Amino acid sequence: VVPHYLVTGHTGFKGSWLSLLLKSRGHTVSGLALDPPIGGLFDRAGISFDMEHDLRVDVRDREEVIRAFKRVKPDFVIHMAAQALVREGYRDPLGTYETNVNGTLNILQASDQTDSITSQLIVTTDKVYRDSGGGRSYVESDPLGGNDPYSASKAAADIMAQEFLQNQRTKPGFVVRGGNVVGAGDVSRDRLIPDLLRSVSGGEPLIIRYPNAVRPWQHVLDCLEGYLSVLARADSRDPGGPAWNIGPSNQSIFSVQQVVEFAKKLRGFSALEVDVQPTHLAETDSLSIDSGRAQRAFGWENRLTRDRTLQMALTTVGRESEHGLRELVNSQIASFETDSTSAVT
Numbered sequence: 001v002v003p004h005y006l007v008t009g010h011t012g013f014k015g016s017w018l019s020l021l022l023k024s025r026g027h028t029v030s031g032l033a034l035d036p037p038i039g040g041l042f043d044r045a046g047i048s049f050d051m052e053h054d055l056r057v058d059v060r061d062r063e064e065v066i067r068a069f070k071r072v073k074p075d076f077v078i079h080m081a082a083q084a085l086v087r088e089g090y091r092d093p094l095g096t097y098e099t100n101v102n103g104t105l106n107i108l109q110a111s112d113q114t115d116s117i118t119s120q121l122i123v124t125t126d127k128v129y130r131d132s133g134g135g136r137s138y139v140e141s142d143p144l145g146g147n148d149p150y151s152a153s154k155a156a157a158d159i160m161a162q163e164f165l166q167n168q169r170t171k172p173g174f175v176v177r178g179g180n181v182v183g184a185g186d187v188s189r190d191r192l193i194p195d196l197l198r199s200v201s202g203g204e205p206l207i208i209r210y211p212n213a214v215r216p217w218q219h220v221l222d223c224l225e226g227y228l229s230v231l232a233r234a235d236s237r238d239p240g241g242p243a244w245n246i247g248p249s250n251q252s253i254f255s256v257q258q259v260v261e262f263a264k265k266l267r268g269f270s271a272l273e274v275d276v277q278p279t280h281l282a283e284t285d286s287l288s289i290d291s292g293r294a295q296r297a298f299g300w301e302n303r304l305t306r307d308r309t310l311q312m313a314l315t316t317v318g319r320e321s322e323h324g325l326r327e328l329v330n331s332q333i334a335s336f337e338t339d340s341t342s343a344v345t
């Protein structure tokens with residue numbers, strides 16, 4: 001029998017990639033989310049087309065969520081639906097808490113009530129860790145916190161999911177904590193690579209404020225492969241608890257300026273103009289998480305090098321191309337699945 005996955009948040013960026021990745025592995029995929037963003041990957045890559053069920057359900061609506069689960073009858077649930085933006089969290093804290101906390105509660109309860117489900121994954125973030133300063137990489141047992149509504153709501157969802165899983169008040173499963181990812185089809189604002197692609201296609205200079213800020217870069221496929229490895233290979237009775245870090249590798253660090261220099265060498269980017277407007281505001285140190293537990297327990301590690309990650313994320317197709325983005329994503333998935341030479345050693 002073909003395994004059936006229910007992905008919540010399948011109309012978003014990670015959800016669209018995950019739907020195509022699962023499909024490419026021969027699985028059946030259903031989704032539950034709000035409408036896709038205009039011009040986003042979901043619509044441009046025609047993802048709805050090969051889903052078993054493509055449902056528009058608000059995770060805050062408990063009865064609707066339970067009804068949807070009973071209709072889909074999945075084997076696995078991957079819960080990614082969230083109000084996922086830090087800035088939107090400040091604008092609408094109530095909506096952010098309702099979606100991220102109550103929404104997750106509804107998913108955990110719906111899983112419990114759906115007989116077909118054998119395992120589930122609750123996606124939180126690296127931002128759940130309490131900022132203890134000092135630039136150390138966080139491990140799963142570190143204290144959680146959150147200095148803004150998005151981070152605090154995700155930390156609350158994370159603690160709640162752990163409680164449900166540990167006390168067996170829902171189906172077995174795991175919590176996964178990842179960081180920012182990059183990949184084709186991301187239309188988010190205020191993120192370097194989408195901003196860079198927009199400035200090239202619009203002929204406008206790219207404004208950068210923190211040229212020396214360094215960030216680890218992880219491709220969305222490395223992150224999703226990590227999530228699926230946890231679901232397939234982690235032991236739900238592991239005394240280390242249900243939470244797993246799935247972060248970028250320590251060797252994947254690049255400054256903003258270096259990303260720009262890297263892009264300029266690629267075909268189509270030579271005309272990129274950059275306007276550096278330094279600001280006095282301090283940029284918070286980018287935090288890092290230690291994913292050694294997943295590496296030790298079942299050998300998961302990022303496969304793509306830093307250069308390959310950026311090169312893949314900067315590959316574009318014309319907006320006019322009907323099938324171009326879907327083909328691009330599928331060809332990147334195919335090369336990710338076969339290209340063991342790209343593994344970071």
Ligand SMILES: NC(=O)c1ccc[n+]([C@@H]2O[C@H](COP(=O)([O-])OP(=O)(O)OC[C@H]3O[C@@H](n4cnc5c(N)ncnc54)[C@H](O)[C@@H]3O)[C@@H](O)[C@H]2O)c1
Nearest residue numbers: 009011012013014033034058059081082084125179180181
């Ligand atoms: N993208 C990243 O770099 C990143 C980093 C860390 C964690 N995450 C987490 O990964 C998950 C996916 O992130 P993304 O970047 O794809 O986000 P996204 O904003 O692109 O997608 C969010 C998805 O959630 C759905 N959603 C939002 N509110 C909903 C509601 N009330 N009911 C039903 N569905 C709702 C949207 O319709 C969409 O499908 C989120 O849980 C996010 O917190 C993302």
